[in-house]
Amino acid sequence: MRRQQDERERLPPGQHLTSRFPVLQKGWVVHVDRKKYRLTIDGLVDNPVTLTLDELKALNRQDETVDIHCVTTWSKFDTKWAGVPFKEIMALVQPRPEANFVIMHCADSGFTTNLPLEAMDDDDVLVAYEYDGEPIEDSHGGPVRTLVPKRYFYKSAKWLVRIEFTAEDHPGYWERGGYSNTADPWKEDRYD
Numbered sequence: 001m002r003r004q005q006d007e008r009e010r011l012p013p014g015q016h017l018t019s020r021f022p023v024l025q026k027g028w029v030v031h032v033d034r035k036k037y038r039l040t041i042d043g044l045v046d047n048p049v050t051l052t053l054d055e056l057k058a059l060n061r062q063d064e065t066v067d068i069h070c071v072t073t074w075s076k077f078d079t080k081w082a083g084v085p086f087k088e089i090m091a092l093v094q095p096r097p098e099a100n101f102v103i104m105h106c107a108d109s110g111f112t113t114n115l116p117l118e119a120m121d122d123d124d125v126l127v128a129y130e131y132d133g134e135p136i137e138d139s140h141g142g143p144v145r146t147l148v149p150k151r152y153f154y155k156s157a158k159w160l161v162r163i164e165f166t167a168e169d170h171p172g173y174w175e176r177g178g179y180s181n182t183a184d185p186w187k188e189d190r191y192d
Contacts, residue, residue, distance in 0.1 A: 007077070010067055012185035015075040022074060023139045030108050030159045034135075034143045039127070041089060043165035044099040049092060053143055057129060059084045059092070064124050066149035068156070069185040081147050083128035086120045089163065098167045104146055105162035113157045113172035114181070115148065117165070124149050127160065152183040152190070 011017060023029070034053055042048035062085045069075045095117065102120045104113050119125075126147040129136060136142030141158025148155045154174045175181045180189045 010077060011075055012069055013188045014190075015069055015073055015185065018074045018076055021076060021079075021140065022070070022072075024070065024072065025108065025158060027108060029139050030106075031138050032107050032143055032159055032161075037143050037161075039144060039160060040162045041093050041165075042162070043103075044096040044167060045165050046094040046096060047092065053129070056084060056127065056144065060088050062088075062126060064126060064147065064149070066124055066147070068149060068153050071152040071154055071179060071183070071190050075185075080132050081126055081128045082130035082133075083126035083144075083147065085123070086125040086127060086146075087123070089127055090121065093165070095165045099165040101166045101169045103164040103166055103170050103172070104157035104160055105164060106157050107159035107161050111157070111159075111173045112170070113155050114170055114175065115151065115155055116169070119148065119151065122148075122150060127163075150184070152180070152185055154179065155183050 037053045038050050039056055040050045061082055063082045065078055065080050067077045068079050100117055102115055102117055128147040129144050144160045145158045146156050146160055171181055178192050180192055182189050
């Protein structure tokens with residue numbers, strides 16, 4: 001009985017629990033060659049960088065076990081991820097004071113998503129390269145994706161190739177299509 005109560009407290013309104021990890025995206029699954037992979041971090045920063053996958057993995061690693069919540073109403077508990085804390089990325093590139101937003105650009109042609117810098121500056125936000133102890137599969141956004149567990153999962157960008165710090169907000173693919181720009185699952189903030 002206690003476990004069911006705990007699970008209900010962890011499940012945002014309008015969500016249902018799944019043990020699967022559904023694959024959802026616009027278009028086809030993208031394949032990014034891991035040997036040629038580059039992550040550019042630029043925009044309003046003092047130290048723009050471009051990192052290979054090995055260089056990204058050489059940064060401080062953080063493991064996170066978190067619940068994820070999809071705007072399509074499924075939630076999955078206790079997902080295990082590893083990657084670089086976004087705070088480490090910020091320390092590396094030194095965002096300028098006028099940087100207020102982060103735009104994540106993906107290898108999926110034309111796909112971006114956006115969040116305020118304060119949302120990305122949370123302790124559990126990662127630039128992730130492992131899921132469940134293995135490299136992230138193409139179908140789940142590998143080799144690198146963001147993990148922003150306190151937002152609906154479309155804010156955790158798959159096939160990440162660029163992180164851009166900006167002064168102004170630039171709504172991404174789903175946000176321009178009518179999905180919420182804030183994407184808070186606890187407020188059932190699904191649509192604009």
